[in-house]
Amino acid sequence: MKEKKIIDTATFDWTIIVIYAIMVLFGWFNIYSASWNESAGSIFDLSKNYGKQFLFICISAFIAIFWMFLDYKLFNIFSYTVYFLLIALVISVFVIGKEVAGNKNWIAIGSFNLQPAEFAKYGVSLALAKFLGTPDARLSDKFTFRISVLIFLLPMILILLQKDTGSALVFLSFFLVLYREGLSGVWFIIALCSVIIFVLTLYFGNIWVSGVFAAIALLFYIFSSRKKYLTIPVLLITLAVTGFSSSINLIMDHVLKEHQKKRILVTFGLLEDLKKEGYNVHQSKIAIGSGGLLGKGYLQGTQTKLRYVPEQHTDFIFCTIGEEWGWVGSMTIIILFVVLISRVYYLAERQKNRFNRIFAYCVASILFFHFTINIGMAIGLVPVIGIPLPFFSYGGSSLIGFTILLFTLIRLDSTRSTEMSTLKDMY
């Protein structure tokens, strides 16, 4: 049995593979539509975005098949190696990187540009899985926690230095993995509260927010029966809240860049800037909103075709879908993503192997983050953060990166029964 090493295709999770195939092909058609005009040639024209995307799809398909026949143990064995190689690739951008629109985060290979940030996620996922996958790793152990965070904070900081804020923020999604592995939920509550205080402060100003919160805290304290134990926590929380609230103006003015600040204000409707920072979102909303229930029809979208929406084939690809396929089409995409991500989370939980499980969580969390941010910004619910929609947006690095992530997972998942049988063989 062992010598034959037959790979049973039935062990692959075909649900994910089918969703993947649908998304990639649908994405490709939409990239064609986004760049289409009446003089557009064949969808295979390699001088055009859609032609190149076809090439990337071919490469991805090849990698996907190759990955499915790789020895699953290799992922585990070489995880740190891959991690450090990819970190080195990210660092190399500082030296041989190509500057595009003020951001230095590309490496030119021939006529193609490689974006190491898209691959760094893979390295982190492998390394995190390996590190936390060791049987005695416990997140409650401070050393383990710090190293885990360091694993994804290192590339994040490097990418931030390359001014690619969007790609850098994606690494925050690994906190979801840590949450599953035992990180206290309190941190997420604190994060959520911070966001709420942040938004409230933007709307009402720090004096109101601090004042009202302090008043509530005071009332709570006065009517509380156990004053003795509450004095210090209430005082600390009130201080933290007022302190954070008061520092928001400082953060907005000095930490964030002007365009980032404006994007945040536009998202919360506090700034009307349809010409510059608000332009993308406004045009994006117009394109999607004008799609109606059933859309304008394939290749019939006017807003995207006439270049009203910038970056419509990459970060704003969802506009083309929304405009040409309407609410029905948009819903299809959202359902596909929800099913895919939930499926990956579900798969994660059925893994017997910690390495596999953590890796699956990484994949799901990255997809979740991309999905939430990308579509959220296209429909004006999230500030504009330039990250692609997985499998849809134009771009080789992004597509190949996600393909590797997903098919590593499929390969690992397919070994459940093999491992069982090997275990059986052993006994």
Place this chain on the structure above:
Amino acid sequence: MSKGGNRNLSLIIAVIAIGLIYSIRLFYLQVIDTSYVEFANANSKKILTIHPNRGLIYDRHNKLIAFNDNFYDLSISYPFSLKNFDTIGFCNILNISKENFIERLKKAEKTVYKGSATFYKNLEYYKYAALQERMYEFGKFYIEIKTDRMYKTNSGAHVLGYIGEISKKQLEKQNEDGYYSKGDFIGLAGLEKYYEKDLRGIKGEEVILVDSRGRQQGSYLKGKFDKTPVSGKKVTTTLDLMLQEYASKLMQNKAGSVVAIEPSTGEILTLVSSPAYKPEALTIRNKKLNYGKLLNDPTLPLYNRAVTAAYPPGSVFKLLNGLIGLEEEVIYPETTFPCYRGYSIANLHVNCHPHPQNLDLRGAVANSCNAYFCNTFKEIIENPKYKNTRDAYIHWRNFMLQFGLDNKLGSDINFESEGNIPTPEFYDKMHNNRWGFTRIISLSIGQGEILITPLQMANVISAIANRGYYYTPHCIKKIDDKNAIPVKFKTKHKINIKKEHFEVVVEGMKQTLINGTAARTGIEGIEICGKTGTVQNPHGKNHAVFMCFAPKDNPKIAIACIVENAGYGATWAAPIATLMIEKYLKRDTVSSKPEMEERILKAYLLKTPKSKDSVEKKNELEREEINNQKTDTSKRKTTKTNFKNVALITEKLALNKNERKKNN
């Protein structure tokens, strides 16, 4: 593990929650809030107007008169910014300096209407061609193709009229359906104005897509929402271009007009007002250059004398008095009146020229005897049938009204005057309610207070040719090859005078060209019936008048011709009319009277143009004269009746009457 399982579930729930939130948001954006559709339309769709071809104008023999010619205006749409604009390249193509470019931009900015303005009018063709190739680079600029009129003839400008850009007032005045928008062309005068609705066609629309930089990106949905323009209707006029051009030639260097009508239908064959201008002088592109010049020209070429100018008709009016005399049975065809080199009554004496004696009505018409018609008119006015002179006058006047006098005929030629047949009230006022035949004796021979336009004159002769009826003169024959012309042009207007009376007068008119006043102007082989007139007037030499029709039986053409300040009607007006009749009836033959034709063609009868000042001075003098006359009645009694001054007063009064009507 169970803890991990819970956390796993909470993550899946989070994914589903985000999915739900996004679905609701999308449902709101795409299905509930429709404002985005409007935003998208405003963003990307632009409606271009396609102007239809204006209807072509033809003559009665289907000869083309007016057609269309394209020209190109370069327009600019707003908001416009010079960012990323290849100004130098643009200026090079247009061959203008950068300063001029900026100047034009500023000018255009002031005239923005509905988001666009004209930047460069009437683009030369080579610039248009060069620009068209690179148009996609100059996003906010676009070329408007406009259509101007062109003409196959140098004659008929007064009838055809002209088109021009619609004025602000007209734009405001148009009703709610508002067909016109700023910059549209509209018929401003002549047939172009009268048949504007038929000629203009229906505008088309092209919905095009505009990209984020304002560049045109082809049609929307392959032209699904486009509207094809409908060309204007073909308008066939009743004009005979050949005759029209010939008449213009005959009338050159003369002031006056000729109107020729086909009596059986009322169709205007020719309408010439001289001095005239070429129709092409007032095309869209030439108007700016010529209009001022024409307006200030002292010979008044813009003035359509044929319908607007009104003259005392002179001797041709005798025909009507003769007809009324017969109908009222105060004279008979055989009645004779003596002529003592004129006619005397009380202190008045109306002169007459030498002619055979003992003339009956036919002879009196042929020889234009003043005495005969003074007597006739006296009989009419003092007819015992009526209780007094005033009553008789009212009856006489009613006959005149039946001939279409003292009213606009209602033809399709604009700026028609009413002319004037004085009301009894007018004379009441003038003579303190005490007036009789002697006060209005001048009306016997077509002088005095009456005023008739050349068109009315042609209509009168047309009615005589028909022996008692007429159709309102008109220029429209067919619209789009259908005979659907306005009903009013098909309505017969009958005159309550017996046909046999007309035959008598016609007989006299026939003799006019045989042995009467116009004996030398007859054309061999054509039975022409005519009447000469020589009108005294306050502006200088007598006006020469002639009206005639031919052939005598079953008339094909009736003509009224007036040449201002030329002299005898027989010398100047009659030849023009008879030459035209020959041309019309024999078509394209060389004139049988080449020396007469040459004499007319060569004649220069225009008054030397006067400066504005001297004209005004003269008017002042004349006004004084009138005042003197009014007060000093004794002077008037002793002198010969001065028709000139009477006519002048009448002209002024008629003018006031028109103005009052306008004000109302």
